Amino acid sequence: MSLLAEDTGVADLGLRWKPGFHALGPAFLTDLRPTPLPDPYWVGRSEAVARDLGLPPDWHSSQATLAALTGSLPIVGTSPFATVYSGHQFGVWAGQLGDGRAIMIGETEGGLEVQLKGAGRTPYSRGGDGRAVLRSSIREFLCSEAMHGLGIPTTRALCVTGSDAQIYREEVESAAVVTRVAPSFVRFGHFEHFAANQREDELRALADYVIDRYYPECRTTDRFGGNAYAAFLEAVSERTAALLAQWQAVGFCHGVMNTDNMSILGLTIDYGPFQFLDGFDPRHICNHSDTNGRYAFNQQPNVAYWNLFCLAQALLPLIGDQEVAVAALESYKTVFPNEFEGRMRAKLGLAEAAEDDRPLIEGVLKLLAAGKVDYTIFWRRLSGFMADGNVEPVRDLFLDREGFDAWMLSFSERHASTDRALAAELMRRTNPKFVLRNHLGQQAIEASQQKDHSGVATLLAVLQTPFEEHPGADAYAGFPPDWASTIEISCSS
Structure with a gap:
């Protein structure tokens, strides 16, 4: 169990740590401690990541854990640091960069690095405040776990903690910290x-x-x-x-x-x-x-x-x-x-390759692009067609009915000798019902800004298993509202 030792002012997460990247030495990193944030609170938590780390079931019940994962308490057995790196940004050499707002807590004995993003300035902040805002932190938390649910290699996120401390971006926003987890953050x-x-x-x-x-x-x-x-x-x-x-x-x-x-x-x-x-x-x-x-x-x-x-x-x-x-x-x-x-062959329900697969793939992508057809909904409805034979929900997505009908004929001919049930199952496991659309993230963010974090938890639940039906959650799988196209996301997001 996580606890706060009154005499030492540290938190014990119950994890064992090893040197990892830190053993490379001072040429690669700078030792430092996170900068505390006042009055932290939980915004979102991933129990799946907690299990991977080996945290106990009640890991989040302690105020010491909350404080530690907001950067306000040292963690027993760790020596936090930020790493130095350089890079090309937008194709131009940018010179020295580094962890400007990410501080590595350490590497667990199980081989996972734990990092706090938004935990304060480092020597590599380049004049920045080293903080992250609630808006961007929720987006990273949700998308990290959404990508994992999709089976796409990704860093993970244990939790988001928030604070009412004010952060200045395009406007005044509240601060937050994401606890990120990965085998390595080397770039x-x-x-x-x-x-x-x-x-x-x-x-x-x-x-x-x-x-x-x-x-x-x-x-x-x-x-x-x-x-x-x-x-x-x-x-x-x-x-x-x-x-x-x-x-x-x-x-x-x-x-x-x-x-x-x-x-x-x-x-x-x-x-x-x-x-x-x-x-x-x-x-x-x-x-x-x-x-x-x-x-x-x-x-x-x-x-x-x-x-x-x-x-x-x-x-x-x-x-x-x-x-x-x-x-x-x-x-x-x-x-x-x-x-x-x-990947595209699997989305089409094709377990084995054939010579005419490439034109079939290219043909549907051209159709989708010509009509700006909703990408996720198309593939999920096509999966439904393979299961029940009803083509109308798919056809209704296209203004170019003639073009769609011609492609559908080729698609059906390709499946003439396949087991439709097996093909439908492959498509259901390949074409997600749920992805983290911008408007869904925005709705969860706006609620959290009013201290209602239930939307983050609900969205996380469907995104972690995006291929399942999740009865009652169809609102998360529908077409985006008109206002979704007005959302602007920039590098500061």
Whole structure:
């Protein structure tokens, strides 16, 4: 049980901690303590993450736990720190960055890093206050768990705590802290930092740490003549390709794919101006700050490859041969399309590949784009058609009935010899009923700003199991209201 020791002023979460990233030393991080926030309160909690961490069932019953996860109490066995990294932002070298509002609590004995986002200034805050607002914290909390529910690699979120302390953004808002959890928060930008500063010893130490911890198979590979660093780059490239295929298949826009927002483990990280598509628009830009559309939905796969090229440049002093480094990126060009087609084939209920699958996939995406058809609802209704044979709910989504009918004929012919029940089950497990649409998040945020956090809990429950029907929750699966298109999400979100 979590408790507050009156004589020491610390909280004990009942977890055992190990050095982890902290053992790399002061060249990589700065030791510091979070800055307390007054009168914290619970906003949202993920019991699934609590179980993964090994917290007891009553972990949230203690005021000491609440204070500790808001940054107001030290946690027994931890040595908090912030890490330094650099990166390219919107395609431009930004120089030194770092954890400007994230403070690592430590790594649990089970191998999960715990981080407080919004817990105060660090040496890398670059003039910022190191805080996060309630609005953005709820969005990150919900989307972290929503992505996990969708089966997409992601950082997780244990909880959001709030405080009435005032934070100044475009307007005055209340403060909040997200407790984030991941096997590692190392980013492409960590490697870029030491490469840009010609600190090869630190670059090698970082690479060795990540390889030995997360990519040990690279030590014994025969790829690239046994070059472990090239094999590491290839493995990261392939994980990233698979991640991007999942994003594109589910209609997820990240919004700010800077190199410092790219996980070395191929996780979705740093939820800021994200959005799940409503009407399908391949050129959709979800980030109001992205005036040139660099991170538009259809640009994400290419941007990921560009970011991997930056990582390759950073690792070049270790790889030792530019041609080998470029070769290590090559598989991205096959892994991404293969993974994407596989995901889309499953969405169509096709368990096995056939030569005419690609035109079938491309054809439906063109139809969806031409009519700005709601992406999530289309796929869920198509799953329903496979189960009950009623095509009208799907057909009603399209103004171009002739185009839809022609595609539907090809789709039905492709399924002529398949077991419809098995195909329907595959589609139900692949096409979610629920995603975190912007307007749903906004409604939960507005209620929480009035101290009603029930909407966060209800939304979390459906998003954690988004493929289930959840009777009574159909309002969370309907079309977005007209006002949803007026929501603007920027980098400050």
